[in-house]
Amino acid sequence: MKSLLQLKGIKTLKDLNELRKKSPNGLYNRHDKNFKYGPEVHERVVIVAADVSTESKIIFPEMAHLFWSDPEMVNPADFVRATMSIPFFFYPYRVKDIPQGPKAWENWKACTGYIGNTPAEVTFVDGGIMSNFPIDIFHQHGKVPYAPTLGVKLGQDRAEARKTDKLFPFLGAIFDSARHIHDYNFLLKNPDFQKLLCMIDVDGHNWLDFGIKDKDKVDLFVRGAKAAATFLRTFDWKQYKEIRRGLAAAYNAAST
Numbered sequence: 001m002k003s004l005l006q007l008k009g010i011k012t013l014k015d016l017n018e019l020r021k022k023s024p025n026g027l028y029n030r031h032d033k034n035f036k037y038g039p040e041v042h043e044r045v046v047i048v049a050a051d052v053s054t055e056s057k058i059i060f061p062e063m064a065h066l067f068w069s070d071p072e073m074v075n076p077a078d079f080v081r082a083t084m085s086i087p088f089f090f091y092p093y094r095v096k097d098i099p100q101g102p103k104a105w106e107n108w109k110a111c112t113g114y115i116g117n118t119p120a121e122v123t124f125v126d127g128g129i130m131s132n133f134p135i136d137i138f139h140q141h142g143k144v145p146y147a148p149t150l151g152v153k154l155g156q157d158r159a160e161a162r163k164t165d166k167l168f169p170f171l172g173a174i175f176d177s178a179r180h181i182h183d184y185n186f187l188l189k190n191p192d193f194q195k196l197l198c199m200i201d202v203d204g205h206n207w208l209d210f211g212i213k214d215k216d217k218v219d220l221f222v223r224g225a226k227a228a229a230t231f232l233r234t235f236d237w238k239q240y241k242e243i244r245r246g247l248a249a250a251y252n253a254a255s256t
Helices: 002-007 013-020 076-083 102-112 167-189 191-196 214-234 237-255
Strands: 047-051 056-060 093-096 121-126 151-154 197-200
Touching: 002 076, 047 076, 056 076, 056 102, 076 093, 076 121, 151 214, 167 191, 191 197, 191 237, 197 214
Parallel strands: 151 197
Antiparallel strands: 047 056, 047 121, 093 121
16 A cells, blocks of 8 residues: 555655645536636545544544644555554554543543543554444535535345354344444435445355456456446435435534
């Protein structure tokens, strides 16, 4: 990851932020070519990791100041490394020499709700153990989005009940329930988001296949391309904005 970022001249979070402020040549709104995208279009990159030392869901890069005294000088690849620490398959990612003092404690409390002493070291594992489909992070209740937040799910969720009569399937069901339930609840309470989801059939493939063969890579690519094309042909952005406009009006009325 570091070498790939370096090809784009990115060695630090500051480099990434500066690059993201630059709009690609030719970027315009196809319904209004005079519409200019403001800086908000580049606002957020979200990488979710699980800090198991304090039981906190961490959102990088916006919470990087909790762990590094100069977060702008951190390589963004470190955020990816933190969230890719799949338990039992990869070594967990550890950060030491965490900023201390009253201000650091206040930051921890404000960002995570953690009220203990600021840890000197934390251990990260895959953010998917807490939220495997964190589409809710971009949701704003009281407004109509200027662009859709599209989600791609790999495989069909809860199409049938899990078998739990043996130890390992039982443990797997417990683990999957814990990492999915927050996302399921969000989608249940916000059914409009179902219109933003594209499902890719990945039957026959295992997400832990680290030695995946080229033919399987091609198969997954083709499945993804077909699913994306089908979704984009049927997605009605104008209709969705009307749905959100009604929801936003109801939310704002209830909040006043």
